[in-house]
Amino acid sequence: MLRRGAAEAEIAKLVKESGADTVVWNRRYGPARKIDERIKTRLKQEGVAVKSYAGALLAEPFEMTTASGEGYKVFTPFWKALQAGYQAGDPHPEPRKLKCARGLASDDIDDWMLHPKAPDWSGGLTQAWTPGESGARKQLRDFLDGPIDGYASGRDLPDRDGTSRLSPHLHFGEISPAQVWRAARHAEDAGGAPGRDISKFLSELAWRDFSAHLLFHDPEMGRLSWRRKFDDVEWRKSARSELDAWRRGKTGYPIVDAGMRQLWTTGWMHNRVRMIVGSFLTKDLLVHWREGEAWFWDTLVDADEANNANGWQWVAGSGADAAPYFRVFNPVLQGEKFDPEGDYVRHWVPELSHLSAKHIHHPWTADEDALAEAGVTLGDTYPRPIVDHAAARKRALDAYAAGAKSPSLERRAS
Ligand SMILES: Cc1cc2nc3c(=O)[nH]c(=O)nc-3n(C[C@H](O)[C@H](O)[C@H](O)COP(=O)(O)OP(=O)(O)OC[C@H]3O[C@@H](n4cnc5c(N)ncnc54)[C@H](O)[C@@H]3O)c2cc1C
Numbered sequence: 001m002l003r004r005g006a007a008e009a010e011i012a013k014l015v016k017e018s019g020a021d022t023v024v025w026n027r028r029y030g031p032a033r034k035i036d037e038r039i040k041t042r043l044k045q046e047g048v049a050v051k052s053y054a055g056a057l058l059a060e061p062f063e064m065t066t067a068s069g070e071g072y073k074v075f076t077p078f079w080k081a082l083q084a085g086y087q088a089g090d091p092h093p094e095p096r097k098l099k100c101a102r103g104l105a106s107d108d109i110d111d112w113m114l115h116p117k118a119p120d121w122s123g124g125l126t127q128a129w130t131p132g133e134s135g136a137r138k139q140l141r142d143f144l145d146g147p148i149d150g151y152a153s154g155r156d157l158p159d160r161d162g163t164s165r166l167s168p169h170l171h172f173g174e175i176s177p178a179q180v181w182r183a184a185r186h187a188e189d190a191g192g193a194p195g196r197d198i199s200k201f202l203s204e205l206a207w208r209d210f211s212a213h214l215l216f217h218d219p220e221m222g223r224l225s226w227r228r229k230f231d232d233v234e235w236r237k238s239a240r241s242e243l244d245a246w247r248r249g250k251t252g253y254p255i256v257d258a259g260m261r262q263l264w265t266t267g268w269m270h271n272r273v274r275m276i277v278g279s280f281l282t283k284d285l286l287v288h289w290r291e292g293e294a295w296f297w298d299t300l301v302d303a304d305e306a307n308n309a310n311g312w313q314w315v316a317g318s319g320a321d322a323a324p325y326f327r328v329f330n331p332v333l334q335g336e337k338f339d340p341e342g343d344y345v346r347h348w349v350p351e352l353s354h355l356s357a358k359h360i361h362h363p364w365t366a367d368e369d370a371l372a373e374a375g376v377t378l379g380d381t382y383p384r385p386i387v388d389h390a391a392a393r394k395r396a397l398d399a400y401a402a403g404a405k406s407p408s409l410e411r412r413a414s
Pocket residue numbers: 155163164165166167168170171201204205206207208209211269270271274275278296300302303304305307308309311312315
């Protein structure tokens with residue numbers, strides 16, 4: 001652990017050694033803001049100029065305020081205000097020449113041995129992603145040439161490539177939301193994509209800004225429930241084996257298991273399925289959303305402080321403009337609705353791949369002949385459900401209702 005101030009001093013020293021007279025970055029909006037402020041102060045003391053920009057978002061959280069001068073707590077008015085005031089300006093031209101910094105002593109990245117070896121579990125990630133700016137641009141082009149057409153309805157279906165998969169590229173700044181906005185509007189103007197689909201896509205992009213906006217106004221949002229009273233729900237702390245089954249995709253609910261395995265293999269999960277697995281953890285298993293947030297943080301390639309916390313709190317019902325806590329997703333009905341043929345499940349849960357669409361989302365209702373024909377032995381080749389959904393739903397609603405009544409609990413925002 002570095003002593004307070006030591007990191008800033010080390011950074012300032014490296015900047016001086018490099019010969020740079022200016023340091024430029026995009027702003028961060030969570031607790032890291034304080035770190036950036038300290039670095040800025042130190043660099044300025046050393047005579048180095050610092051310029052920070054809003055390249056990571058469409059709009060600065062501190063510039064977006066309601067009529068009463070506060071931050072937004074509801075997405076729809078936020079989105080309306082953003083659309084009304086936002087124009088994606090032209091990007092600055094690339095610099096023709098870069099004065100290179102003087103060579104600095106540096107470790108060889110291979111010496112850090114970051115790449116897993118025993119075993120190498122990274123194959124699925126390598127296959128799924130092309131990190132970097134050109135990979136991001138290609139991803140955007142391919143999306144606007146194809147899946148954008150029908151995005152408004154197709155974005156909810158995990159069995160197809162109906163979304164942009166830009167989230168990790170956006171997170172790492174390989175492409176900016178302004179570039180995405182401009183390209184999408186361009187595709188619409190050129191008649192390449194229906195306005196309805198473009199609008200829906202841009203509103204999803206705006207959820208990213210909304211999450212950052214919420215984090216800016218409540219930097220504790222990654223740790224504490226936005227509506228604080230939800231931290232006092234009697235979450236089950238002794239559900240370790242169920243939590244483990246959820247992480248490994250072995251809950252016995254096929255759509256949940258498919259999502260958790262897609263996450264483990266590729267570092268990404270479809271948004272609809274994130275909601276289903278999130279509801280399953282926080283409602284069916286009654287485990288605190290923080291456990292899910294932490295697992296996603298460790299496994300997602302797009303893991304993002306603001307979006308992850310906001311996504312989890314939306315599902316749990318504890319967040320700003322969240323789903324009401326009494327909305328409990330039924331994992332069977334969700335599977336049947338959004339993966340009607342069962343193709344998504346068949347892909348990620350191959351031990352069920354020979355089951356018919358009729359049974360694939362609830363194999364425990366198939367008769368012995370159907371199971372035998374599909375090569376499935378419940379409790380052996382595939383688990384039986386680890387909870388009964390109807391009973392778990394009731395348990396969750398009782399616990400949430402009791403937590404919501406607790407008089408000692410303070411509402412952060414009403
Ligand atoms: C429990 C839970 C956890 C989540 N954790 C993260 C996370 O750590 N990082 C992350 O980027 N997203 C997170 N999301 C939001 C969403 O699932 C992903 O942004 C989306 O699935 C990324 O896929 P895509 O790029 O194909 O999205 P598209 O549908 O193509 O959307 C375009 C872009 O808009 C943004 N976006 C879309 N939906 C949302 C949303 N609901 N909230 C915020 N931004 C959105 C993303 O930047 C995305 O790349 C989470 C959602 C849930 C329910």
